[in-house]
Amino acid sequence: MLRGTGSSPEDCYASVNHIPGVKGFPFVGNLFDLKGNFEHFLSDQYENYGPLSRIGMVGHDGLLALGPELSEEIFLNRDGNFSTKLGYRDSIGLFYRSGLLLHDSDEHKKRRRSTQSVFKNAILVEHLRIMNEVFAHHLDSWKNENYLLFYQQVKSVLLSVAARIFLGIEELGGKTDLINEAFINVTEGMLCIFTIDVPGFKYHRAMNGKRPLDHFMYDMISERRANPGADMFSQLCIEKDENGNYLADEDIVASINFLMFAAHDTTSSALSHMVMLLSSHTEWQERLREAARELEKPVLEYQDLDKLVDFQLAFMETLRLYPSAPILARATLNDCSLGGYDLPARTFVSTCPGFNHRMAEWWDNPNLFDPERFAPERAEHKRHSFNYVPFGGGVHKCIGMHFAKMQVTAFMHQLLLRYRFKTFANYVPDLQAIPLPKPKDDLPIIIERIQHQVRIAHH
Numbered sequence: 013m014l015r016g017t018g019s020s021p022e023d024c025y026a027s028v029n030h031i032p033g034v035k036g037f038p039f040v041g042n043l044f045d046l047k048g049n050f051e052h053f054l055s056d057q058y059e060n061y062g063p064l065s066r067i068g069m070v071g072h073d074g075l076l077a078l079g080p081e082l083s084e085e086i087f088l089n090r091d092g093n094f095s096t097k098l099g100y101r102d103s104i105g106l107f108y109r110s111g112l113l114l115h116d117s118d119e120h121k122k123r124r125r126s127t128q129s130v131f132k133n134a135i136l137v138e139h140l141r142i143m144n145e146v147f148a149h150h151l152d153s154w155k156n157e158n159y160l161l162f163y164q165q166v167k168s169v170l171l172s173v174a175a176r177i178f179l180g181i182e183e184l185g186g187k188t189d190l191i192n193e194a195f196i197n198v199t200e201g202m203l204c205i206f207t208i209d210v211p212g213f214k215y216h217r218a219m220n221g222k223r224p225l226d227h228f229m230y231d232m233i234s235e236r237r238a239n240p241g242a243d244m245f246s247q248l249c250i251e252k253d254e255n256g257n258y259l260a261d262e263d264i265v266a267s268i269n270f271l272m273f274a275a276h277d278t279t280s281s282a283l284s285h286m287v288m289l290l291s292s293h294t295e296w297q298e299r300l301r302e303a304a305r306e307l308e309k310p311v312l313e314y315q316d317l318d319k320l321v322d323f324q325l326a327f328m329e330t331l332r333l334y335p336s337a338p339i340l341a342r343a344t345l346n347d348c349s350l351g352g353y354d355l356p357a358r359t360f361v362s363t364c365p366g367f368n369h370r371m372a373e374w375w376d377n378p379n380l381f382d383p384e385r386f387a388p389e390r391a392e393h394k395r396h397s398f399n400y401v402p403f404g405g406g407v408h409k410c411i412g413m414h415f416a417k418m419q420v421t422a423f424m425h426q427l428l429l430r431y432r433f434k435t436f437a438n439y440v441p442d443l444q445a446i447p448l449p450k451p452k453d454d455l456p457i458i459i460e461r462i463q464h465q466v467r468i469a470h471h
């Protein structure tokens with residue numbers, strides 16, 4: 013089936029010919045413009061048609077809602093017109109029908125509450141300990157290397173972390189490929205034009221990649237209830253609803269699957285862009301290294317996270333320039349209005365955080381890497397409540413935001429203490445923008461081991 017066309021007329025997204033914009037090619041709409049030069053495409057739309065414009069999505073019309081004012085209306089969703097369930101139905105929904113973004117209003121609230129149980133502080137402390145162990149092991153294994161493809165490496169490190177923290181599996185062994193393939197295929201499947209589940213189609217490969225992972229999880233549920241660990245999967249297995257019943261098996265599997273999906277590629281993307289930026293802005297690399305050294309410990313503890321202020325500034329700036337979730341989808345549930353236009357029910361609307369992040373109206377020298385723009389004395393991100401939205405906003409705001417910050421900070425802390433890193437001379441990044449922002453060449457870097465890593469404090 014072609015995306016967005018639905019099996020019956022009620023399932024189709026609405027036409028929005030009354031809104032100015034472009035239509036794109038039959039079937040694929042503006043997919044290739046979006047994939048080709050995402051940023052230029054968005055700027056052209058904004059300049060030519062204003063904050064709200066029509067574009068061709070795969071198989072249906074859609075709207076682009078650009079700028080903080082429209083983001084505010086959509087994210088805060090005061091009248092309940094904008095649905096993530098309907099917005100993500102034909103992308104994430106094809107693979108994760110029951111993920112948090114696939115629910116609206118009360119059902120979403122209920123599920124979000126039970127998912128929150130895996131992000132309690134006491135559990136995060138244990139997660140940090142595990143992350144540190146895995147990072148140390150992987151980073152030490154680089155000691156005889158002087159060149160590596162950072163994106164590939166970081167994906168593999170984060171996969172090991174995910175296996176331990178999300179699933180509670182010490183050694184992935186033969187399951188590593190299974191999980192890795194599942195991620196890669198599903199992400200690719202999000203962009204396939206035809207959602208046909210027969211061999212030979214990308215969509216089929218994506219579906220096939222995911223099924224064994226689901227079965228693997230179903231098989232573990234009863235054992236985890238008997239012997240729960242601190243891992244997220246165990247926590248969901250023992251979580252009970254307001255009536256004292258365990259969550260349904262399919263909800264547990266769907267939640268953990270979706271959490272892993274939402275966590276893995278986003279954080280790999282963020283870390284790769286951060287390392288790319290710190291490779292060319294060596295003064296910031298040294299500044300962060302010095303801050304890491306000042307802590308005088310080889311691994312971070314939970315209470316140290318807030319002390320690494322410069323790390324937070326650099327992370328925020330990385331996500332401003334390269335937000336890991338580049339397009340956020342919604343569809344209208346009712347006839348309503350947005351940006352001065354009337355929209356029919358079932359209108360597909362996309363917002364793009366990266367556009368808001370580079371608007372000259374809201375940022376000084378928006379294309380410059382300048383982490384101090386987030387420092388309290390400048391606070392450019394506070395010029396509008398929605399000019400900085402890498403984690404979205406409103407009730408669907410990223411539930412893993414603190415977890416992601418913790419993971420990025422703990423990884424960078426250990427990396428900076430062990431290695432100096434840089435890209436090759438005259439390196440020009442070639443970046444993929446959608447569906448997942450990443451360096452197309454997996455970011456080749458040169459690393460140099462630092463001999464005396466850290467002064468250990470004597471208490």
Ligand code: HEM
Nearest residue numbers: 112113274275278282336337340403404408410411412416
């Ligand atoms: C740099 C890392 C990350 C970025 C930039 C990011 C970004 C986002 C954004 C923009 C949304 C909102 C989507 C929308 O409104 O349409 C979101 C939602 C979500 N994120 Fe993240 N995310 C990151 C890491 C994580 C991690 C580590 C986890 C889990 C451990 C996670 C789990 C989720 C979940 C479950 C949702 C859906 C929340 C809901 O619908 O209530 N994310 N994320």
